Amino acid sequence: MDMSESAGLDSHAWGIVGHKWAVRLLQRAITTQSISHAYLFTGPAGVGKMTLALAFAAALLCQEEGAIPCGRCRACRLSAAAHHPDLYVVESEHVGADLKIEQIRELQRQLAVSPVEGRRKVAILNRFEEATASAANALLKTLEEPPAYAVILLLAAEGRLLLPTVVSRCQHINLRPLPADVIRQALVERGLAEPEQAELLAHLSGGRPGWAIRAVKDKGLLQRRAQLLDELHSLIGAPVSARLRYAEAMARDPVVARETLELWLCWWRDVMMVAAGAEASLTNVDRYSLLRAHADRFGFARSAATVEAVLAAADRLERNANPRLTLEVLMLDLPRQ
Amino acid sequence: MRVSCLQENLAKGLSIVGRAVSPRSTLPVLGNVLLTTDGGRLKLAATNLEIGISCWIGAKVEEEGAITVPARTFIDLVNALPPERVDMELIVRTQTLNLRAGRSEANIKGIDAQEFPIVPTDDVGIHAIPVEAEALRSAIAQVAFAAATDETRPILTGVLLKFEDTRLTLAAADGYRLSVRSIALPDPVPDPFNIIVPARALVELGRISGEQEEPVRISVTPTRNQVLFRLTDTVLVSQLIDGNFPDFRQIIPRQWNTHTVVDTAAFLKACKAALIFAREAAHITRLHIKPGSELAPGHLIVSATSAETGDDVSELDATVEGEEIEIAFNVRFLIEVLSVINTPQVSLDTTTPSSPGVIRPVGDVDYTHVIMPMHLGR
Amino acid sequence: MTEQALYRKWRPRTFDEVVGQEHVIHTLRHALSSGRIHHAYLFAGPRGTGKTTTARLLAKAVNCLAPEAERPCNRCSICQAVNEGRLLDLIEIDAASNTGVDDVRELRERVGFRPNEARYKVYVIDEVHMLSTSAFNALLKTLEEPPPHAIFVLATTEAHKIPATVISRCQRFNFRRLPLDAIVARLERIVEQEHIQAEREALIAIARQATGSMRDAESLLDQLVSYSAGRLTAAEVHAVLGIGSSEAVCQVVEALVRGDAAQGLSVINTAVEEGVDPRQFACQIVDHLRALLLVQLKSGIIPPYVTEEMLPRLEKQAASSSPRVLVQAVKLFNRAATDAKSSWQPQLPLEMAFVEALLPPEIEAGPTPQPASQRQTRPVSSPPSPSAHPASRPPAPAVVREAEAGYRASSVAPERLQECWPEFLNALRPRNLSLEALMRSCRPLAVEGDVVVLGFDYDFHRGKVEEERNKRDVEDVLSNLLGWRCRIRCVLRQKGQAEQTPITHHQPQPAQAEPPTPTPSSDQEHADDPLIRTAIEDLGAQIIG
DSSP states (O other), rough: OOOOOOTOGGGGGOOSSSSSHHHHHHHHHHTTTOOOOOEEEEEESSSSHHHHHHHHHHHOOOSSSSSOOOOOOOOHHHTTOOOOOOOEEESSSTTSSBBBBHHHHHHHHHHTOOSSSSOOOEEEEETGGGGGGGHHHHHHHHHHHHOTTTOOOEESGGGGGGOHHTTTTTTEEOOOOOOOHHHHHHHHHSSSSSSHHHHHHHHTTTTTTTHHHHHHHHHHHHHHHHHHHHHHHHTTSSOOOHHHHHHHHHOOOOOHHHHHHHHHHHHHHHHHHHHOOOOTTOOOOGHHHHHHHHHHHHHHHHHHHHHHHHHHHHHHHHTTHHHHHHHHHHHHHSSOO | OOEEHHHHHHHHHHHHHHOOOTOOOOOGGGGEEEEETTEEEEEEEEEEEEEEEEEEEOOEEEEOEEEEEHHHHHHHHHHHHHHSSSEEEEGGGEEEEEEEETEEEEEEOBBBBBOEEEEEEOOOOSEEEOOEEEEEHHHHHHHHSSSSTTTTGGGGGGEEEETHHHHHHHHEOOSSSEEEEEESSSSSOOOOEEEEEEEHHHHHHHHHHHOOOSSSSEETTTTTTEEEEEETEEEEEEEESOEEEEEEESOSSSSOSSEEEEHHHHHHHHHHHHHHHHHTTTTTTEEEEEOSSSSSOOOEEEEETTTTTEEEEEEEEEEEEEEEEEEEEEHHHHHHHTOOOOSEEEEEEEETTTEEEEEEEOOTEEEEEOOOOOOOOO | OOOOOOHHHTTOEEEEEEGGGGHHHHHHHHHHTTTTOOSEEEEEEOOTTHHHHHHHHHHHHHHHHHHHGGSSSSOOHHHHHTTTTTTTTHHHHHGGGOOSHHHHHHHHHHHHHHSSSSSSSEEEEGGGGGGHHHHHHHHHHHHHHHOOTTEEEEESOGGGGSOOOHHOOOOEEEOOOOOOOHHHHHHHHHHHTTTTOHHHHHHHHHHHHTTOHHHHHHHHHHHHHHHHHSBHHHHHHHHHHHHOOHHHHHHHHHHHTTTTTHHHHHHHHHHTTTTOOOOHHHHHHHHHHHHHHHTTTOSSEETTTTTTHHHHHHHHHHHSSOOOHHHHHHHHHHHHEEEEEOOOOOTTTHHHHHHHSSOHHHHOOOSSSOOOOHHHSOOOOOOGGGGSGGOSSSSSSHHHHHHHHHHHHTTTTSSHHTTTHHHHHHHHHTTOHHHHHHTTTTEEEEEETEEEEEESHHHHHHHHHHHHHHHHHHHHHHHHHHHHHEEEEEEEEOTTTTSSSSSOOOOOTTTTOOOOOOOOOOHHHHHSSSSHHHTTTTTEEEEEO
């Protein structure tokens, strides 16, 4: 695919890792003065949606006209601190909560009047998949015909999770996970990690630079992963009663359950890949010998079935099934020694 | 910053700017009041990003500077101080404001003034239009209430200000009624222009300009994003609403079939009585207008019926020219407009039961209120 | 300032400009010209097919000041006010944010008002299906006796959520998804008028992506035009949308036909690394498989997206695969493209679709491990590990099954069910209070496959719960709680028997599981298969030769 840079635009000026095509698209919109009134950025958590949105907002609000924010003016200083009076970030109270219609109404009230300091008002609506149906619908009219100075940026994990009528009113920019190499390089170039560490984090991140950067800063993240993998390994050899106890413990905290399942998913996918002989895109590269051992022991079909089982359990949990029942069933489907 | 002023002045200034504070905003600094030394005075300012108010009070400035402090805390504190001299000093390193009055002393943690949004106050270099304060206040009272309160069409939550030649026209419409007031300007405007100001901002202006006697100076910032209303020692700045305002002249009927003149107070009273029953029937109130003869006066009969609670009929004497007519209006709307008419008599022009009615104060040609009739059903 | 979006700029201003809804426009125009104006219309159809646009056209047409034949004229003050969005008598309400009965009551009160300047006050209620039941009832009253000056246009993307009583008061118009060529034609017109250079292939790619919605197509065009420096190429469209190369798609299908897991997964991984969107890729594979089916069935139909060069390879692939496998694969990849499953790992659903398509269908029916000898009906080629050989797979499957079955019975059912019974009752209560009381008198006895057996002390209770509606309520709530679709069977319990009843429990069937499609034996039967029929009647499919 042709993702080459066009001359004269430095995508690094926005400080974005990867997503060159998206940066180019947005920068060109500014330079050719064809900025749309509504954009939708989608992609998995940590892929860089908010970073991209804030960079775009900073460029839109900068007092100097141009695709690259000057970084020196009052507007840039305020944007950098997320204190710009014409920049609105709207999101639910916490991950998993609802984005409410009252928040949309308030935003609409604010967007209805002209910008305070600059030429534009930028509204970022984070995790828009958390918007209630009435909140999302309430935004439709604004998305379609906002005031001329307004630019609305919706962020969501996937377009599919939003009302189709919302998606079709936006320019949809779907940020895909990045190649591990791009993340590794960025970590090294920014002095965040030594090459070896960067290599590992790049693979573990699943193409999400945000996750990799978080893992650099939060050492606990990697330790936690190591612990969960050790536990997974010992579960395979464990008797049924131990597995059930483990399920019970897991079921107590939905965050832990989710985190564990996510890791398991990754692990069994890797096992399946190794078993199939497609080893180019493994995540858990640091534990290759164990992957290999599992692949040899359980084989392709069995590991694929396990991935399915974990996926099914994850799906049930997301649909609010009883966590303990779900996890117990999953425990029975995990392969055993 | 080192500055002293009288507690009374500080409290009064804060009561004015305090109306623009927005404590629940996502930007913490908007819950604060900005204090800036400005020449020999102390400037107080607050903004909710829609309305900003700045107010100057007399002070003795020993050292220039600026800081923002949480409005609620600061206002409560100042109100609790004895009516004496207040000395304030900014401790720059900690961004803390130290206050001393009499034998009390307090420290308030602030936020850097740099973070406070720019609240323009300066109309130097911009053309400012003086408008007589009392006329503006009464125009706001007669027009702003007709603006829409729901946000489905933001434009209708605003009031159109139309500057043309020697007239300023204010207009508001919510889709069911229209209020238009025109006032004279002392000097002609060089270039005609229109702005749409949120009704909320004008209501606020009406409130804080209560004691204003000198003309209010109105100007628009060069970016055309804001309008400034300059009073003595106070400036209210409001953001503008962007968009096309409905062509209100199109809505005002040009002729009538029935011209009715009644006593304003009696009409209002009859409407208030009708409201008691109309409340349950979509506020529908019937007006039956009957012309008189050479000997007897004409009549305006106001009636409302509720299936549950009963009915009410008031008959008023009226001067009626033209045909007899029966027409229905929303009585709440009648009450609202009659309450802001200051002349003893009021006129109502109608054409058919399904065309708009026009209400005007008798003897004042500069105010027009148009109100859509209601469908009478069977 | 922001540029006005193409879809707003190009919003049709006359009936003639409306694309792809000729049936609606024809009827509407005819009604208007013969003066038969209804007071309530229902515009139903997918997003971006012209509902709001047509509602605005209607508002102009009924109020336009020009002679009847010229309406809407777009010149009179009314038409202009509508076009500029400032006509006071056109009221667009979004039902979603005004769902309550109070909002509708207010509307009813307001409906009594005469129009300001127009003949009719037109109320457009968007996304009307969002109204609450009581709000619908309130609306119904207005629709039953509409004032003569009011016209209601109810617009919705989900007509099935609207009460029949409301629908029966409206003249209904169904808006259709736009055919591919209609979208392409419209895009061609726009690029011509806007002086945009664009390859036809690029426009086709955009139109395919829009799946029948003109607004989607126009939004996409907008986005891509600002992306492209000069002439908009198909390659640029692919880069922005994450569309994979048809070569990669072909290679995946080839690997599938050959049973080569390593090759297929590697191609998928390379494509994803290069920025291909997994869902897009899954859609592309579905398209390719459909084309393959059509070739295999000698239908004489090839979809427009199959190129000349691709045809020989398709024929080769067709020769070495069975329709049964293809139909199954279409289903699996289709699921990967549309399924609402967790988005933790975006490429995983695609990979799993490929893996499942390779493995025999049992794997789809549930994650229960099956004896290797049963599942390995088709060999996975070039297996890298000894595990692919059934004989070397530990442990002996039969032993595992037995052990697990016994263990399940003692752990998952029904004691656990018993434990979460209060939770179940709580969930049932708001739905059906009297049913909840009934259910208090029974206990879960056993789980047999996806059937939960419930024991009752009295036949009267049992009979009551077995009633169609009650049974459905119990099953729904219980399924929600368990996370899998279950059915119930109600039995009469003899005293003291319940605790001794041998309990059985089998692996629950996940809701999405489907039994393998029975494979018809001849081509004629294939053509009767709904899936294949869809493929043949597919968007843009054409007969060649």
